[in-house]
Amino acid sequence: MSERARLLVIEDVTVRYGGLTAVDAVSMHVEAGRVTGLIGPNGAGKTSLVDALTGFAPVSGGRVRLDGNDITRMSAHQRARRDLGRTFQSIELFDDLTVRENLLVGASRARWWSLFRDTLGPTRELASRNIAWTLDLLGLADVADRLPTQLSQGRRKLVGVGRALAANPRLVLLDEPAAGLDSDESEVFGSHLRALTEHGITVLLVDHDMRLVLSRCDTIWVLEFGRVIASGTPEAIRADPRVIAAYLGDRSASTTSVGGANE
């Protein structure tokens, strides 16, 4: 594996909810310009880790650095402004805003004068190139002026991804973006991931869909019971006996279409 710049570095991060340790001193990193996968069985602490990285769960120990800057104590919106985007497992769109407006929320940055400008100044038409690119990439251009509640579950997922991408983040954490998509949709979605890295967006993909993760990721980290049990290329992960025991069960390691532990 060639040496690349480490965009996100996680050092001994621990997340506790009451007496339960969801993430136990996890150290890992995400290299710039790549698609990194994070997999693990249910309850392994994947979403807790994503929440901790993006400021939605309290970090009780360890450090998170984004491009060398310590972001461990920053609030969620500050991290988002530091080019760290994320999606949610449960989608969580702004249901009263159109698809385009959902994306615009991600793309805009508040300034102290925004309120004065936006109430007193003339209306600006924000024709951000980024929005158009995102809508095109995800095939949402035809529904840009619809409300999310009018779309299918799969396309709602894509709006969630689009909203995170519209901010043109350097790193985007996708929390189970393919859950709820059928296998065709999932395939199409996987092909978008490459377009992201070509556009300069690094991806951390958290998903249950083993086929997607194994086929699209450059590097994979495996969590179990809040700890990292393996990391490496898809080939190495497929062959790793601990991963097979923990995650893939007794099935043959050579099968790439293992269903995993779907919810």
Add this chain to the structure above:
Amino acid sequence: MHDVLLFAVLGLGAGAVYAILGLGLVLVHRGSGVVNFAHAAIALFAAYVFVDLTDRGLDHWTAFAVTLVLAACGGVLIYFLVIRPLREAPALARLVATLGVLLTLQSLMPIVFGLDARTVPSLLPSDPVEVLGVTFGRDRLWLLGITIVLTVVLSAAYRFTRFGRATQAAAENEKGAILLGYSPTMIGAANWAIACSLAAVAGILIAPITSLSATTFTLLILPALAAALVGRFSSFSLTALTGVLIGVTQSEITRYQGELPGWFPQQGLKDALPFLVIIVAMIVTGKLIPRRGTLSEGRPPFATPGLIRPRWVLVGAAAVMLGLIVAEGSTTYESAITYSMIAGIVSLSLVVVTGYVGQISLAQMSFAGVGAFAVSKLAEENGVPFLPALALSALIAVPIGLLIGLPALRVRGVNLAIVTIGAAVAIDSFIFQNTDWSGGFDGLGVPKPTLFGWSIDPAAHPQRFGAFVLVVLIACAVMVCQLRRSDTGRRMLAVRDNERAAAANGVNVAATKLQAFALSAFIAALGGSILAYQSGRISFQRFSPLQSIFLVAIAYTAGIASVSGGILAGVLAGGGLSFVLVGELVLDDWYGVISGVVLIVVVITQPDGMAVSWSRLTRRIGRLRARPHDALTEVDVVQPVERRMTVAQGTR
């Protein structure tokens, strides 16, 4: 020492009533997940019924029993007609519905029972008794005893009976309760019946001590809410204890306020105390009312895209000017048209804070009052000219808006409504009722306005003044429309829809809420200062907390998340155009009752408000006549159906 004890005992009367009202609030919340702002009004209504029955010759105890039964029936009726249909509605809709009940009952009382003062027979023996060297009426001990017994009985009943456990189960998880075979409907109805009977008890017991007055009585809700809030809307004993303590402390304040330093605003302290209790409770316990596990959470009113249609602005403006010309000579109509526009401005402030950001504020008329107050101080006492006085008054309200917005960073929904109405009461009692500052009985004076050396005195030149207000209204409406279509507006709606997702997309949720409160206070105070100029003399009853409550109710009915709704709310507001028009047809007295009932019906049937429903209807008719070519039209018409579907899926 003697005095301390005496005043403590005297305070037991009010304290017991706060406690009993608080118990009723807890019951209703447990049983149906609603914070009932009409609870004190129900108590007053029951007290009137009781007096009426005794006047008709029934003996006291029979009248008492009959009143309790009637109150229970009334509770069941309210539950089935108002609360149950809103089971899946957003919290604000349910809150507004109880405001509708409050408005209806409050306006019904003078019609049914007349305006004459009534003496209320006391059920409890009030002969003097001496304890520890202090002599007082025996009824205070009875009140305390009744409170304790009720609290113990309720606590035991809700812990040890099947019904009590079912209520608890439904409050925590409605779906689970259904699966266990309990009917949430029956549980809700039963709890409403018990709660309304308790309200009747409270009303009948307190009436001989205070007097039957709508204003004071309805605002008894505040100490009761404070008590229930400390009890987290679930603990009977904590609620009752807090209620009694508030009553006792208020009594001690009346005893000792003469000894407070002179600069201290003394009059307001007694009424502001419940507010202080609320704030402390908020800070100590954080998220106060536990979220109820209902079947599904309803969507807030639809926020229209905020497009400005120049044609309609021109038509509207022309209609207003035509109205002012036609109404020439009729002071009633001239001032009604102008007042409607002013109320429209204040309602637009609600569109920003409640419609766009989803923060329920019951303090908007207080902001308006602050504007009026400031105008008088600036213009009358310091000779500041018209336009600068307006601008400065509106700006002065901004820090107050920010201050009241601060709790919104920690609490939301109904909790915030309680905090803001507490703040409204505090502002009312500290500033507006303070005779040193607010001119006492005469009110504060305001000079006649002139614009660039041109008199726009509303008495002498009502059309000029009306035209000026129209310009301000249009400016505010355009501003709020612009806001809706801007980045800031999208961030506001993002916060309203989903705070988590907003933060994940770089939206500073706290800053966004505070901006909304600041802008909203500015607009409301602007409206209030114009109202001061219109009246020429400020009487602060127009800015009382009750007025804020009515304004929210009307704005919600009209469409709280759309600019057209805000303007419509102005037309509908009490004292406005429709008020006068309806007054021509039927008696003025009925206006409140009609608005209350309409409010409830609209909340249940038109969740997005009248203005939005109306524009959908006209567009649908337009679509039947011509083929659509506007994509947005399609979206808006499809909208309600789609939303029902997502509510039905109930996934969140």
